[in-house]
Amino acid sequence: MPIQSRQADLRTRLQDLIPKIVLAPSLAVVLIFVYGFIAFTVYLSMTDSKMLPSFDFIGLENFGRLFALPAWNTALVNLVIFATLYIAICTVIGLGLAILLDQKIRGEGVLRPIYLYPMALSFIVTGTAWKWFLDPGLGLENTMHLWGWTSFEFNWIKDRNMAIYTLVLAAVWQTSGFVMAMFLAGLRGIDNEILKAAQIDGASNVALYRRIVIPMLRPAFLSAFVILFHMAIKSYDLVIALTGGGPGRATELPATFMYSYTFTRNSMGIGAASAVIMLMTVAAIMIPYLYSELGAKKE
Amino acid sequence: MRGLNMSTAVVTAAMMLTSGAAIAQEQVEVLHWWTSGGEAAALNVLKEDLQAQGIGWLDMPVAGGGGEGAMTVLRARVTAGSPPTAVQMLGFDILDWAAEGSLGNLDEVAAAEGWDAVVPTALQGFAKYDGHWVSAPVNVHSTNWVWANKAILDELGLAQPTTWDEFVAAMQAAKDAGYVGLAHGGQPWQEATMFDSVVIGAGGTDLYKRAFMDLDPAALSSPEMVEAFTRMETLRSFVDDNFSGRDWNLASAMVINKEAAFQIMGDWAKGEFLNAGKVPGTDFLCFRVPGSEGTVTFNADQFAMFNVNEGFRPAQQKMASAIMSPSFQIAFNKVKGSVPARTDVSGDELDACGQQGMAELAAAAEAGTLLGSAAQGHAHPAAVKNAIYDVVTAHFNGEYDAATAAQELAAAVAAAQ
Known part of the structure; x- marks a missing residue:
């Protein structure tokens, strides 16, 4: 009986976990390559970047x-x-x-x-x-x-x-x-x-x-x-x-x-x-x- | 940010490992945009030369006329920490990259081969940064040329025009006879290319230097500049209505096919004439834009040498030396339509226009009238160049009158600095 319940426990836990595991890589990719780069672009817009990105902050100029x-x-x-x-x-x-x-x-x-x-x-x-x-x-x-x-x-x-x-x-x-x-x-x-x-x-x-x-x-x-x-x-x-x-x-x-x-x-x-x-x-x-x-x- | 740096470090480490493996066989990685038939054939001369020395050639062509695509790729490569060995580059781009500290040093090979003595000083301004050689010039194009259809001139009994007024009269005569007076493609850089010559015609080299090199607001909005814009309006009146967006080689084809009398374009246009089986002097004429004789506005293709790992450096030096060798300079420029970047080679193998170009280049270098072409990025940085493009092209398309255009020019240049 305890073994069975433990198995059932593992299964439900797995069932809970699998969707998260499957989604995690794409979530990470979206976070970095969409929102991360949006943030990077916003930062660049407040720097004096010319040919290459620079990190000298110049505000809203x-x-x-x-x-x-x-x-x-x-x-x-x-x-x-x-x-x-x-x-x-x-x-x-x-x-x-x-x-x-x-x-x-x-x-x-x-x-x-x-x-x-x-x-x-x-x-x-x-x-x-x-x-x-x-x-x-x-x-x-x-x-x-x-x-x-x-x-x-x-x-x-x-x-x-x-x-x-x-x-x-x-x-x-x-x-x-x-x-x-x-x-x-x-x-x-x-x-x-x-x-x-x-x-x-x-x-x-x-x-x-x-x-x-x-x-x-x-x-x-x-x-x-x-x-x-x-x-x-x-x-x-x-x-x-x-x-x-x-x-x-x-x-x-x-x-x-x-x-x-x-x-x-x-x-x-x-x-x-x-x-x-x-x-x-x-x-x-x-x-x-x-x-x-x-x-x-x-x- | 730290995570990003870590991954860059890993990539760089991986690069170093692979480069360690590559030392066994020397090779150069070359980023360029010479992909069209004639250009690729010209580049092949260099490739074979290096292969004979046992140096491999890793080709990295990125198509696109002005090299926009290639420059975008380059940014990515440099940011990732693995620049190519050599990159085809123009004018101020070289100095910009040198200022970023991305370029290598060619002083050794330049000293050994005496580059300082044979390369025109004006051109050295773009091949040296802070007194050090950073790139190897391949050729010199000059941009203040007029290409004329001789059959039309003969038919109308016109001599080769030598003054601006004669030039305008000749275009008028061609227009009256049902030809297009001036073949032109409505793209900003083509309009700016004509503008270079017209500014020299209207205000001499003095105005050109003050306006385009010193970026002096007084010169940019001066009465001479207004006169230059007025002359652009005159040119506009001899262009057919269907000009906008046309590529330069299609405009050349109009002169070749006897539809148009003249085209103002750099000497790369000559290749189109030669490919069509035309002979300089008998089928077409080449002469300097009336008013700009004695001056040569140039742009030069160069191979900028990047700061690569120790293992790649010997091959890089050999490549630079091969580029500057007189035999390559002649073989390449015969195909490309330009003239060699060193003044000590014999031009006997070039055609009539090429020989004229070489002689004028040497004379202009001597007289101090060899000037970088503003339209081709050899007078000021890209941001200013494009700001000038905007105004010149807007005026040419009828948005401003000449006086307003000169004011706008000064304002745009000030805003772009």
């Missing part, structure tokens, strides 16, 4: 210099334009496509992957393809001229005031299919009985979507927003491939700014400061949003 740089202000304005349009347009197109695909149409199995496939490409491929397509000498404008429509003009990518919108165009093309898939999954999860009951009550199709379906998609909106927002703020490869930050420096975003100041301009302190600002921007928007959304569910 780098932040002052950062906000005095016109290039940083351009990058911030660009981010606001890019993120707002990208998130809004992707959500509208994604939701629209999902609702249209949800009408029990024939060939849905063929149409869905067609919209979803751009997501399978990397941003580098998307950027390069759109760069050629938008180039007035190679792409759309040239083709229209060859077809005889010589007054056709579409040179946004070469225009420093419009180039930021070509980034939105390419990014929306890439991601809206993915947003559609998320909304479609959400739509499929809605109980048909509710919709039938509403129809019996005489709700029109528009009212059905506006009053019942879209409010019930709230979790899908949350996931879409979270994913799109972080993609917008870390956009780097698309800019590099599509415009290279040009014309001039007209399409620099905070991520490209951070890379160039940290690694090519030997101003690691200012680069780290810009990274900290990016982190704080994400945190300032995401934490309250996640808190309210996830907290609301618990109640």
Whole structure:
């Protein structure tokens, strides 16, 4: 009897321990390589690091210099334009496509992957393809001229005031299919009985979507927003491939700014400061949003 | 922090063990970004030379034109305590690394072979730190060249322009005849490369030195600088509308293919012409940017020698000596399009443009008008260089007028220091 109970004791203890043992390495890795390096970056942003990390503390001076740089202000304005349009347009197109695909149409199995496939490409491929397509000498404008429509003009990518919108165009093309898939999954999860009951009550199709379906998609909106927002703020490869930050420096975003100041301009302190600002921007928007959304569910 | 130091120590110890094993066979580890066809072929000359001496070559190529990728790799290697033997490097980067105390010492081999006497003084400024040789220069590129399509000039009855006004008139004539006046790629460094020559044209070497080397705010916002920006606007008016983002070699191709009359670019552009089967003097012309004759703005590729373990040092010294040998300098530069970094070698094997370049380089070194190219990081540190890029490129793309650009230039340079 005592042996058996001791064995049982060992087993329960093991059962308690195993999940912790299995999770410990990944927890350690995350602690060091995510939170450890966040802390390191925050520290670097308060040092006079130039080419290599240095540990001479200079306080918040780098932040002052950062906000005095016109290039940083351009990058911030660009981010606001890019993120707002990208998130809004992707959500509208994604939701629209999902609702249209949800009408029990024939060939849905063929149409869905067609919209979803751009997501399978990397941003580098998307950027390069759109760069050629938008180039007035190679792409759309040239083709229209060859077809005889010589007054056709579409040179946004070469225009420093419009180039930021070509980034939105390419990014929306890439991601809206993915947003559609998320909304479609959400739509499929809605109980048909509710919709039938509403129809019996005489709700029109528009009212059905506006009053019942879209409010019930709230979790899908949350996931879409979270994913799109972080993609917008870390956009780097698309800019590099599509415009290279040009014309001039007209399409620099905070991520490209951070890379160039940290690694090519030997101003690691200012680069780290810009990274900290990016982190704080994400945190300032995401934490309250996640808190309210996830907290609301618990109640 | 202590944990991190411990692990660095362990890694370093492991490195020392492996390097102990490597002493048996001498070898050099070389970090570079010469990966394109011609460049790789040129580097192969050095590799074979060393292999003949029984020194192994551990190649570490990191592709990417200006070496950004390579420099990022280098930072990681140095921080981890295991720098490569030699690293391809440009201008102020070498001095920055020397200031960090990361570079080795080549004084012995330099003294034995008399480098001080044969390398131009301006170039020594980037190969020596604190009076000690730290790197071996491979070549000298000069950047204030114009490349012209001779067929277009002949067709329009134009002579080779010798003054700025003639140059502008020639571009206008080409534009009127339906050609692109000036082939240009809209990337910040290309605009800055033109700006170097234009500043010398507008304000002479005096303005260039005060503005780009002394970083004097008065010179940076002077009326001559405004004139330089005005000349950039003139150049902009001869560039086609589709220029932004274009690579420099595509701009060269426009001159080669008789679409454009001129290109202002360093002598690496010559390789594009030669590869296309064009002959200097008959198919294309090379001459200094009008207004900047007598001055040579240069940039030099060098191999900076890092502070490596004792076991690697003999191989490192042999490599430095091989780089500076006259036979390698000629063989390499024939392929690369640049001119040798020592002035005592015969240029007979080079083409017409190469010989002209060598002669002008020697003359400029003599006259004290051999100046480091600001656009190529040979006049001031990277932070200042990029600050100047920002203003020049913003102005070229129409963001500022000339007067505002000069003010912005002074402000940006002050902020970057």
